Structures are given as structure tokens and as C-alpha cells.
Amino acid sequence: MNDTSERSSDVSPILFDDVSQSKLKHSSENEATDRIIIKPVNDEDDTSVMITFNQKISPFILILTFTASISGFMFGYDTGYISSALVSIGTDLDGKTLTYGDKEIITAATSLGALISAIFAGISADIFGRKPCLMFSNVLFVVGAALQVSAHSFWQMTIGRLIMGFGVGIGSLLAPLFISEIAPKHIRGRLTVVNSLWLTGGQLIAYGCGAGLNKVHNGWRILVGLSLIPTVVQFTCFAFLPDTPRFYVMKGEYEKAACVLQKSYINAPSDLIEQKIRELTQLNEAIPGKNPVHKLFNTVKELHTVPSNFRALVIGCALQGIQQFCGWNSLMYFSGTIFQTVGFENSTAVSIIVAGTNFVFTLVAFFAIDKVGRRAILLIGLPGMMVSLVMCAIAFHFLNIKFTGAGSSQVENGGFSSWGIVVIVFIMVYAAFYALGIGTVPWQQSELFPTSVRGVGTSFCTATNWAGSLIIASTFLTMLQNITPTGTFSLFAALAAVSTVFCYLCYPELSGLELEEVQTILSDGFNIKASKQLAKKRKQQNSEMQRKYRERDAENYQKDKPSDELLES
Ligand SMILES: O[C@H]1[C@H](O)[C@@H](O)[C@H](O)[C@@H](O)[C@H]1O
Incomplete structure (x- = not known):
């Protein structure tokens, strides 16, 4: 599978009607409550496995989501605090009042930094991993904040904002990506919005703190200094957490991928995990290339x-x-x-x-x-x-x-x-x-x-x-x-x-679809109607599955419940 045309035929187009009508297949009776096997592509041997074994979100996924979304907070806080900081800076930089142009440069430096780093962050995340890149953004946040807190000149402040912007760009790209790669499909949207919640919450908190510190001497330095807390927390948490299974599969580190999937889907049988890994491998073959530049070229070409x-x-x-x-x-x-x-x-x-x-x-x-x-x-x-x-x-x-x-x-x-x-x-x-x-x-x-x-x-x-x-x-x-x-x-x-x-x-409507199914939807058009039908189908399957789990839990509860006599004795 070296060239683009071959690769594209691998995840080849199907019309959605095929997905919904003939290619959805429930496995055997007993398995039906635990898994659904779909055949999403032309290749009849191919399977897309939705791990629906356990509908409850594992604490592990929540920890990963909250850790990654601290980047959202940094994004919001760092873009939010500047409006009030600019007011309270007064003559603290170079001993003179900032001109309107100076203020524009200080504000824009972060957006510029974010723009530059966003261009490189994606390919770096494919080479080094999502987690290491997010941890690197923490280093940039610390350096950027330290330069600003200690700034007595306009240029030191601007460079601090630029370096912080590099961090914001990496985080704004990789946190949602990280979350969507670890999230079970039926709550992928929601977990990704956790990052946006932290983001808008960060902006709100920055506005609030800014208003509170407005009259405090050197309040703006405190405002910037506060941003160090979340970034240190994120770095520390990530030191103990893994990368995404999809990244591990991309690097051929299947055991690590299996380990993350196992922790993410509590009690999922290992054959299901293996099947999922096989599917990820088949549908997401890494782009060929002799070196990173060649690889990047092929990726852009394939895109x-x-x-x-x-x-x-x-x-x-x-x-x-x-x-x-x-x-x-x-x-x-x-x-x-x-x-x-x-x-x-x-x-x-x-x-x-x-x-x-x-x-x-x-x-x-x-x-x-x-x-x-x-x-x-x-x-x-x-x-x-x-x-x-x-x-x-x-x-x-x-x-x-x-x-x-x-x-x-x-x-x-x-x-x-x-x-x-x-x-x-x-x-x-x-x-x-x-x-x-x-x-x-x-x-x-x-x-x-x-x-x-x-x-x-x-x-x-x-x-x-x-x-x-x-x-x-x-x-x-x-x-x-x-x-x-x-x-x-x-x-x-x-x-x-x-x-x-x-x-x-x-x-198209993408809620509830497997990440791999999205490509199928987009393969021969925007397929709006088909996507809406597939999303509806997935929603129905999901509620059906949840109903079965509730019934099963209720049955188990009845079975395990101590009898009245026992309770009385
Ligand atoms: O999604 C976010 C959010 O809406 C923020 O409020 C906005 O400032 C950002 O630019 C945007 O990307």
C-alpha cells in the first residue's frame, strides 16, 4: 500500500444505504449485548468493531480527558487575561504608557505564536506522540509566563507572549485531538466539548481575576503568574499517563495500545480489543516515507x-x-x-x-x-x-x-x-x-x-x-x-x-459514528442524508444497548438481593 490511489481504495467508498441495510450485522445472540460488528468497507473481510461492551465511562478516560483539557483552560486564560492586563500595566514597561500600537502587538503576539506552532504541531504529534507534544507545550507556557512576569520592557513582554502563544497553538490543536482519540464514540462529542468548557471557563476566570486584580499594584504580574498553576498540574499528570491507542497503533506499539484500550473499556474481552486493534491498523496505515520530510510530503499529498x-x-x-x-x-x-x-x-x-x-x-x-x-x-x-x-x-x-x-x-x-x-x-x-x-x-x-x-x-x-x-x-x-x-x-x-x-x-451529521466510519461517509460526497440516517441508527443502537444493560443490571440486582427472611434474621 504505497501509493495514494491504493490507499484510498482500501477505505473505499460505500454508499451509506449499504451500511445501514445490509452491512450492519449483529454477531451471535449472546454477543449481541456486548458488541456490534459492522462491515463498513467494500472488503468483505474487514470489520469495524464498536466496543460497546461496557457503556459506563471508565474513570481512566475521565482522567485522560480532564488532563488533556487543561490545555483548553490555558488557551482560554491566556487569551482572556490580556485585555485587563493591558489596562493595569500602566507604565510598568520601559517606564512609559503603552501606545495603542504596542497593545496591539502584545495581544497579537500570542495569536501569531499560536498560528506558527499550529502549523508544526500536527506533524510533530505524529512523529513524537500527542502526549510528549502537550508536555512540551507546558514547558513553553512556563517559559512564556516567566518572561512576562519578570518583564520590565515591552520587548520582553512581547517575546513572552509569543512563546506562550506557541504553547497555546499546540494545546488548541492537540487537546481536542487527544480526547477524540481516546473517547468512546457515543460520548466523543461531549468529551471533546469538555475542552471547550475549560476554554470558555478559562476566559471567564481570566476576566474575573482581571477585574479583581485591576487596582492591585503589579496585579497584572499576579494574573500572568497564576497561569503557571494549571500548566504544572497538566505536566505532572501526563508524566503518569499514556498516549492514545491510535497513536500507539500508528507506531506499531500494539501492546501499549491494547493496554490503554483495556483500561478504557473495563471488562471488554481481549478478543474484542485485538479485533479493534486490527481494525485500527487496517484502516489507518501509517503514511510511507524514507524520512520525516518525505513522510510529511506524502501526508500533505494524501490529504x-x-x-x-x-x-x-x-x-x-x-x-x-x-x-x-x-x-x-x-x-x-x-x-x-x-x-x-x-x-x-x-x-x-x-x-x-x-x-x-x-x-x-x-x-x-x-x-x-x-x-x-x-x-x-x-x-x-x-x-x-x-x-x-x-x-x-x-x-x-x-x-x-x-x-x-x-x-x-x-x-x-x-x-x-x-x-x-x-x-x-x-x-x-x-x-x-x-x-x-x-x-x-x-x-x-x-x-x-x-x-x-x-x-x-x-x-x-x-x-x-x-x-x-x-x-x-x-x-x-x-x-x-x-x-x-x-x-x-x-x-x-x-x-x-x-x-x-x-x-x-x-x-454531515457525525455524532455517534466511529472515527473510521466518518471517512466512509465522506468518500464519495458530503452524503448529508446518509450521515443523518447512520447517526440516527447509531443513536438507536446505543439506546437499545443501554436499555439492555439496565435490564441486565436490574436482573443481577434481583438475583443478588438478600431475601426478606435473611434481612429479618
Ligand atoms: O471555541 C473558542 C471559543 O469560542 C472562544 O470563546 C474563542 O475565543 C475562541 O477563539 C474559539 O476558538
Whole structure:
């Protein structure tokens, strides 16, 4: 299997109808409650094993998920604290007040660092492993934070932010990837959202701490120093934990993979584990290559030439682009300015409420993502965002606010009015719809790619995210000045409308599907209808399985229950 065309035929296309109707096969009567064997590909000898032996999530998986998602917290905290730190820095750097341009450079340094490291993190994770790369990001966080805490010059601060950004980029890419590779399929979405919860929670905490430390002397140094705690915790925990089974299989370390799977699926029989490993090996053969550069070349080639991979790439990058270009981070970075503009005195408090809405609705997404489905929440979220943005645009029109001054955020304020309330209310509604759908779903990107190209594929998507974040952060205030707030919000609304159409046409429902099944769905089109049917089928199978487990548990309980006489005696 050396060339691309051969590889693509191995995970060859089937039409979903085949999957749902003839290729789903329950094994023998007794086994039916423990496992389902599906034949997802053309090769009749091939099997895709869903380990459904034990529906309860093992504590081991929870520990791995929580450890990995500390990266999400770092992402949120480190991008969140800067807005208040910039206010309280005062003249602490070089003995003078930071100019508006200085502030932009310090803020953008992290996004730039994240963009650069996201490009390399995927391939490094394929070479060295997911876990070692995440641990390396901890080292970068420590170095970056140490440079900032001790900074007395603008450049030391900027370099500290850049190095911290390298860490953020690695973590933003690898934490969701790690989680999706260890998660059982029926809760994969949810476990990946744990990372987003930590992320939005990190932003909220950073805003809160920032507000609290605002007046404290050198408070910003404490704010940065606090970020050392989670990173040290993550590093220490990872020292005792393994990498993902899919990575071990990729490296041919089958025993290690079996060991992780065994701990993840308590009581699963070893033949089932072996079968799963065989399947992972068959469907995810490592990309050939004489050396890392040759391998990288082949991976990039495979990403673009295998149709299912290319479709995955289009979806993954588009979702990350949409996430950024619908304008959310402009609010994250500049909500204080906007709220001040519309006449709110305590703008920091309102910003905290917006970040809080983002967090609360990420929690809603946590419950909805596997049950309601990714596609459904996207198609609820994007139109909701569009309507809220239109309402904001209208309200800004009546507020008659002008942002003036080249490169500054000075404002000719129309003063507080009821249109100001409309802006705040709809920014919150916007935040809610954002967090429910597009704020959360793009980070499920790892499930789009097979292991062989997952690292590089998700690198491209994450780099798109950071490039978008960089562009929006550096153009938002200029847009407010040049095309007015009404124009800016209308533009975001138009982008939300186009994005809705894109998702409707191109984003299949992937909840409940095995990672390996996703490639099948994408092999000969976006197969929206087929994906919805397969996801529905998997959901039904899952609830059926859970019902059986409950019945079995109840039976066992009845059997083991001490008799009334025994209890009386
Ligand atoms: O998913 C996250 C989340 O929505 C954050 O609030 C946002 O700041 C990030 O840019 C995004 O990637």
C-alpha cells in the first residue's frame, strides 16, 4: 500500500444505504449485548468493531480527558487575561504608557505564536506522540509566563507572549485531538466539548481575576503568574499517563495500545480489543516515507488527493474560518470598548456577563452535541447569530455612534439609550447561539480525519482558526471606524448567512459514528442524508444497548438481593 490511489481504495467508498441495510450485522445472540460488528468497507473481510461492551465511562478516560483539557483552560486564560492586563500595566514597561500600537502587538503576539506552532504541531504529534507534544507545550507556557512576569520592557513582554502563544497553538490543536482519540464514540462529542468548557471557563476566570486584580499594584504580574498553576498540574499528570491507542497503533506499539484500550473499556474481552486493534491498523496505515520530510510530503499529498480527506479538510478549515469570521473574538477582545461606547459605565462587568453567556451555552452544547447532533446545533446556532447580528446592526444605526481617530478607539458617544440595551441583549443572544454551535463544533475537527493524516489535517484547520483570529483582532476597530458599527455587524451577519448555507450543504451529521466510519461517509460526497440516517441508527443502537444493560443490571440486582427472611434474621 504505497501509493495514494491504493490507499484510498482500501477505505473505499460505500454508499451509506449499504451500511445501514445490509452491512450492519449483529454477531451471535449472546454477543449481541456486548458488541456490534459492522462491515463498513467494500472488503468483505474487514470489520469495524464498536466496543460497546461496557457503556459506563471508565474513570481512566475521565482522567485522560480532564488532563488533556487543561490545555483548553490555558488557551482560554491566556487569551482572556490580556485585555485587563493591558489596562493595569500602566507604565510598568520601559517606564512609559503603552501606545495603542504596542497593545496591539502584545495581544497579537500570542495569536501569531499560536498560528506558527499550529502549523508544526500536527506533524510533530505524529512523529513524537500527542502526549510528549502537550508536555512540551507546558514547558513553553512556563517559559512564556516567566518572561512576562519578570518583564520590565515591552520587548520582553512581547517575546513572552509569543512563546506562550506557541504553547497555546499546540494545546488548541492537540487537546481536542487527544480526547477524540481516546473517547468512546457515543460520548466523543461531549468529551471533546469538555475542552471547550475549560476554554470558555478559562476566559471567564481570566476576566474575573482581571477585574479583581485591576487596582492591585503589579496585579497584572499576579494574573500572568497564576497561569503557571494549571500548566504544572497538566505536566505532572501526563508524566503518569499514556498516549492514545491510535497513536500507539500508528507506531506499531500494539501492546501499549491494547493496554490503554483495556483500561478504557473495563471488562471488554481481549478478543474484542485485538479485533479493534486490527481494525485500527487496517484502516489507518501509517503514511510511507524514507524520512520525516518525505513522510510529511506524502501526508500533505494524501490529504489533498484522497477525496474523503480533502472533503474533511474543506469542512474542517471552513468551520474554523467561519468561527472566527463571524466576529466573536472581536467582542471577546473589544467588548469593553463597545459597552463603554453605548453608555455602560461598568463595561468590565458587562463583558464578564458576555463571557459568562459563552461559558453557560458551551455547557448547553455539552449536553446537546451527541444527543441533538453537531449538524443540528450548527444549523440552529448560525441563523440565531445572524438574526442577533442584524438586530445589533439596526440598534447601532439608531444609536448613531461614530468611532473616530486613526488607529484609536476613541468614540463620539451618543450616550446611553434604550438602543444600548438592545445592543447588550442581542450581543448576549449572539453569544448564546455562538457557543451552542460554531464556537464549539469546529473543535470536533479530529473526527473528520483518519489517523494517518489527522495530525496534519487538524494542523491546517487550527492554523485557519488562528489566522482568522489574527485578522479579526487586527481589523475590527478599523472596520468600526471605516464602515461604521452598523456596516461591521451587517457584514458579520452576511457571513453568518453564507455560513448557514455552507453547513446545510456540506456538513454531515457525525455524532455517534466511529472515527473510521466518518471517512466512509465522506468518500464519495458530503452524503448529508446518509450521515443523518447512520447517526440516527447509531443513536438507536446505543439506546437499545443501554436499555439492555439496565435490564441486565436490574436482573443481577434481583438475583443478588438478600431475601426478606435473611434481612429479618
Ligand atoms: O471555541 C473558542 C471559543 O469560542 C472562544 O470563546 C474563542 O475565543 C475562541 O477563539 C474559539 O476558538
